[in-house]
Amino acid sequence: MNFLSDQRPAGHQGFRPSAVKMGHVSRVGIIVVSAVLLMIALPISAVLLRAIRPDGVWGAEAVTRILGSPRTWRLIAVTVAQALVSCACTVAVGVPVAWVLSRFRFYGRSLVKTLATVPFVLPTVVIGAAFATVLGPRGLFEARGTWLAIVIAQVCFNLAVVIRTVGAALSGVDSNQEAAARMLGASPFQAARRVLLPTVLPAIAASAVVVFLFCFTSFGVIVMLGGGSVTTVEVEIWTRATRQFDISGAGVLCGIQLVAVIATLSIHSRISKRRAVSSVFRARRSDRLPRSVAEWAAVVAAVGAVLMICGLPIAALFERSLRVGTGLGLANWQHLGSVTAGTGLSIDPLSALWRSLLTASAAASAALLLGVLAARVIAQRPGGAADRILLLPLGVSATTLGLGLLLIGGRPPLDLRGSLWLVPIAQMLVAIPLVVRAVLPALQALPASLGESGQLLGAGSIGRFWRIELPSIRSAVFAGAGLGFVACLGEFGATVFLVRAASPTAPVAIERLLSRPAAAGFGQAMALSCILVLLCGGVLLAVDYLAAGDEGLDLAF
Amino acid sequence: MSSSRFRGSSRFRRSSGSIRSSTFKRSRIATCCALAGCILMLASACSSDTSSTAKPEQDSSSKDEVVLVTYDAFALPEDAAAEFTKLTGATIKVVATGDSSTMLTKALLSAGAPEGDVIFGIDNTLATRALAEDLLQPFQPKRIEQVPDSLRLDGKAGEQLVPIDTGDVCINIDQEWFANNGIEAPTEMAQLADPTYRDLLVLASPVTSSPGLAFLIGTIALSGEDGWLDYWQQLKDNGVRVRPSWDDAYYSDYTVSGGDRPLVLSYASSPPAEVVFSDPKRTEPASSVMLDTCVAQVEYAGVLAGAAEPELGQKLVDFMLSPAWQKALPLSNFVFPVTDVELPEVFEKFAPGATKPLSLDPALISAQRDAWIEQWREKME
Numbered sequence A: 001m002n003f004l005s006d007q008r009p010a011g012h013q014g015f016r017p018s019a020v021k022m023g024h025v026s027r028v029g030i031i032v033v034s035a036v037l038l039m040i041a042l043p044i045s046a047v048l049l050r051a052i053r054p055d056g057v058w059g060a061e062a063v064t065r066i067l068g069s070p071r072t073w074r075l076i077a078v079t080v081a082q083a084l085v086s087c088a089c090t091v092a093v094g095v096p097v098a099w100v101l102s103r104f105r106f107y108g109r110s111l112v113k114t115l116a117t118v119p120f121v122l123p124t125v126v127i128g129a130a131f132a133t134v135l136g137p138r139g140l141f142e143a144r145g146t147w148l149a150i151v152i153a154q155v156c157f158n159l160a161v162v163i164r165t166v167g168a169a170l171s172g173v174d175s176n177q178e179a180a181a182r183m184l185g186a187s188p189f190q191a192a193r194r195v196l197l198p199t200v201l202p203a204i205a206a207s208a209v210v211v212f213l214f215c216f217t218s219f220g221v222i223v224m225l226g227g228g229s230v231t232t233v234e235v236e237i238w239t240r241a242t243r244q245f246d247i248s249g250a251g252v253l254c255g256i257q258l259v260a261v262i263a264t265l266s267i268h269s270r271i272s273k274r275r276a277v278s279s280v281f282r283a284r285r286s287d288r289l290p291r292s293v294a295e296w297a298a299v300v301a302a303v304g305a306v307l308m309i310c311g312l313p314i315a316a317l318f319e320r321s322l323r324v325g326t327g328l329g330l331a332n333w334q335h336l337g338s339v340t341a342g343t344g345l346s347i348d349p350l351s352a353l354w355r356s357l358l359t360a361s362a363a364a365s366a367a368l369l370l371g372v373l374a375a376r377v378i379a380q381r382p383g384g385a386a387d388r389i390l391l392l393p394l395g396v397s398a399t400t401l402g403l404g405l406l407l408i409g410g411r412p413p414l415d416l417r418g419s420l421w422l423v424p425i426a427q428m429l430v431a432i433p434l435v436v437r438a439v440l441p442a443l444q445a446l447p448a449s450l451g452e453s454g455q456l457l458g459a460g461s462i463g464r465f466w467r468i469e470l471p472s473i474r475s476a477v478f479a480g481a482g483l484g485f486v487a488c489l490g491e492f493g494a495t496v497f498l499v500r501a502a503s504p505t506a507p508v509a510i511e512r513l514l515s516r517p518a519a520a521g522f523g524q525a526m527a528l529s530c531i532l533v534l535l536c537g538g539v540l541l542a543v544d545y546l547a548a549g550d551e552g553l554d555l556a557f
Numbered sequence B: 001m002s003s004s005r006f007r008g009s010s011r012f013r014r015s016s017g018s019i020r021s022s023t024f025k026r027s028r029i030a031t032c033c034a035l036a037g038c039i040l041m042l043a044s045a046c047s048s049d050t051s052s053t054a055k056p057e058q059d060s061s062s063k064d065e066v067v068l069v070t071y072d073a074f075a076l077p078e079d080a081a082a083e084f085t086k087l088t089g090a091t092i093k094v095v096a097t098g099d100s101s102t103m104l105t106k107a108l109l110s111a112g113a114p115e116g117d118v119i120f121g122i123d124n125t126l127a128t129r130a131l132a133e134d135l136l137q138p139f140q141p142k143r144i145e146q147v148p149d150s151l152r153l154d155g156k157a158g159e160q161l162v163p164i165d166t167g168d169v170c171i172n173i174d175q176e177w178f179a180n181n182g183i184e185a186p187t188e189m190a191q192l193a194d195p196t197y198r199d200l201l202v203l204a205s206p207v208t209s210s211p212g213l214a215f216l217i218g219t220i221a222l223s224g225e226d227g228w229l230d231y232w233q234q235l236k237d238n239g240v241r242v243r244p245s246w247d248d249a250y251y252s253d254y255t256v257s258g259g260d261r262p263l264v265l266s267y268a269s270s271p272p273a274e275v276v277f278s279d280p281k282r283t284e285p286a287s288s289v290m291l292d293t294c295v296a297q298v299e300y301a302g303v304l305a306g307a308a309e310p311e312l313g314q315k316l317v318d319f320m321l322s323p324a325w326q327k328a329l330p331l332s333n334f335v336f337p338v339t340d341v342e343l344p345e346v347f348e349k350f351a352p353g354a355t356k357p358l359s360l361d362p363a364l365i366s367a368q369r370d371a372w373i374e375q376w377r378e379k380m381e
Helices: A002-007 A024-052 A061-067 A070-103 A109-121 A124-134 A147-171 A175-183 A188-216 A220-226 A233-244 A247-274 A293-321 A331-337 A349-380 A385-395 A398-408 A422-445 A448-456 A461-472 A474-490 A506-515 A519-547 B002-022 B027-053 B078-088 B100-109 B127-132 B155-160 B175-180 B189-193 B210-237 B246-253 B270-277 B310-320 B323-333 B345-350 B362-380
Strands: B065-070 B091-096 B118-123 B162-174 B201-204 B241-243 B263-267 B287-303
Touching: A024 A061, A024 A247, A024 A349, A024 A385, A024 A398, A024 A422, A061 A247, A070 A109, A070 A147, A070 A188, A070 A233, A070 A247, A070 A293, A070 B362, A109 A147, A109 A293, A109 A474, A109 A519, A124 A147, A124 A220, A124 A293, A124 A474, A124 A506, A124 A519, A147 A188, A147 A220, A147 A293, A175 A188, A188 A247, A220 A233, A220 A506, A233 A247, A233 A398, A233 B100, A247 A385, A247 A398, A293 A519, A331 A349, A331 A519, A349 A385, A349 A422, A349 A474, A349 A506, A349 A519, A385 A422, A398 A422, A422 A474, A448 A461, A461 A474, A474 A506, A474 A519, A506 A519, B065 B100, B065 B310, B078 B091, B078 B310, B078 B323, B100 B118, B100 B127, B100 B210, B118 B127, B118 B210, B118 B310, B127 B155, B127 B362, B162 B175, B162 B210, B162 B310, B162 B323, B189 B210, B189 B287, B201 B210, B201 B246, B210 B263, B210 B287, B210 B362, B241 B246, B246 B263, B270 B287, B270 B345, B287 B310, B310 B323
Parallel strands: B065 B091, B065 B118, B201 B241, B201 B263
Antiparallel strands: B118 B287, B162 B263, B162 B287
16 A cells, blocks of 8 residues: 555655555554544434424425525524634634743743643533622622623633644744745835745634634533523534424534534635744754833733633632622532532532533543544545545534434434433544544654655564654643543533433532522532543643643644 | 555665654553553443443333423422322432423433333423324323313314313513512503613523413414514514523513513412422512513323323323312412312412413414414524
């Protein structure tokens, strides 16, 4: 199969994936990729089938009903608008912060960078809960049920995507280039515009598209903060399927959303092609201490923005978890182990957490295994069909996936509804693209010669994978494992369809607790959210500092 | 083959400098990776162990547990439940799955692989949705003859859905608020669209909540199939607020619970509930009821098809019609019993039964319900 390599364009000589890697392991890889693709495609097609074949009879009734309703188009417009606004706000905040963080060296910089990333790894339900405390009745101001609250929460959640992606591009810019431009007579503004901007623009665009996609299909945040009055296509799918029992209508909406997601993803892959991936090249360190007052002010503003947007809601969460009546106390934490009447939960929050941890680690392990194998196949053919389809679950709404799994996993020949398998399968499918995204750049950056020299020295294909490839991409694998785990732990949109009332996961438990008026439930939800913050934050710290070293986590969108 | 290998080796020379950082002979790293892998595998093995040993919830409910699927706001009458345990040896485990429409949809989505044995809380507005699918297992309910004919369902439906309680969904009025603000409280449905009562009403959504759907049906009964959408347009123009569930509307928005709306969609039996649950103790309820807005609601129970404990399930449904359960219902769930049992004093005093509640032909409801909800959403959302 080696001749395949000859047909590939000869860009990035020396850094393209090894031709020798194709072999025994890759055949396994191709099987894995096909299996994963099937697992993603099956639920989606089950949902779409329901749209045109409700109750076992072909018919366009649902399609005409949904497409013929002005409300649907209003909903689509509103969904796109909120995603655009959220995306614009995220870029407006994220790019300057990324610039400051990459340009200036100051005490606590990496801590700020980590803090900005924490919300991204948190379950969306926890973000929703955090903002429900800040923007709730007893918070700063009441904004629940308004788009303002949702936009702020989306900015908080997605800030990391912009900061990390743009930050990586910025630190890839050799400061000598800018200095050279200055030497040749360019003003600082001209130098930034003509040298810095063109290099970073693709990264900004790519991150903006990803943020748009996340906001477009955002679910947990809107369910938690929308208060029922604010809804998007994603939430409407859920409402139709689980409230109105209108599965075919939900299927039509899933189809509409799928078209939008695929369009967005193709824009993303177009932009990505223009971006040079070169994590092996280390640019010269271009950061320095801030010198002027203006530079210090920029640093203070950036740090302040991160603290306000990402720090404050999390701090509020902890404060609220300790609030008991009018004073402070640990009662909310102590009650986590007990079932409280009126909270809508039939098991105690700690059991829900424990169950979540088990499910998430099983799902994440499977996702890691499949994701790494899939990434190896994709590394051979970047931009291929597998690459695109594997990105789908990242963009395809979680609710579509959940509904689809419920439809195919709930038929007599294969009825998994009563078993505990559906939830981990859904979590795994959501986590695989994250693992692939984390591992892929490292794989692509591996010099082909590495594997080839291994082969020359007599290593077999498994040996090459195990002894050469895997150790070389170890930090990326750690990062993928961490990201996959937090994604599984926080999964809500698909889980909410599949979970049984008697065995909720932690995010579902939080949503249930907060949807009921009982004060005890509110306290428990806060404490449980705090535990998830600590868990996910801990995983992020481990990935950021232990595994990825000083480069930090490469989100690589 | 050979050409590619040759090219490969030339590449080796070019890139050898940059690989030095990722030396591949560090066996320590390999060990590390292997170890991490092992831990992950172990974790997954552990959890898959538990998932295989922790059987589906219906299996784990052994002979002495019957699982009751119901809505969030349901409160198990503890004493009656204890009596059921004494009688059968089985304890009742309550699994609440959201508001009543949510509960029903969830049950429909898991029809055949149910989350429990008995479902309670399907009401007359949604009954046909439950009957259309193979959700319930028919059986002969024992005490059904004690239920008035008007409440019973005919034919096979009567073997699937057993009426357990009734209630009237009505607009409640915060009397104190109206007295303090010097406004006369409304008495008729039409007045709710009057500018005098602008921004004062909070309702529950008919999409997600059964009282909300009952009220929607009440407006159709009153304004007719041609006029009801106009009425809702007037309500909308008059600043009506719609909450996803009754809980939200009553506990967050109603002035009696500390909210900002003195008119709320609730039950005719809410005033006695205010007296019973008041803190500090009240002797008189804070709310009164707009009797002209009342819509009759019947709540049914049934045994879920595929239940792990169908016999126990049937026993529980039968027990729900026993005097013990029926007597306990008013003060635990603030609904009226369907059998002839004595009402608590606070009910006699403060829960006026609606004299002529609004209602529609069940067949019409069944045929039009989903279309009405769709039209309502089009108009209001």
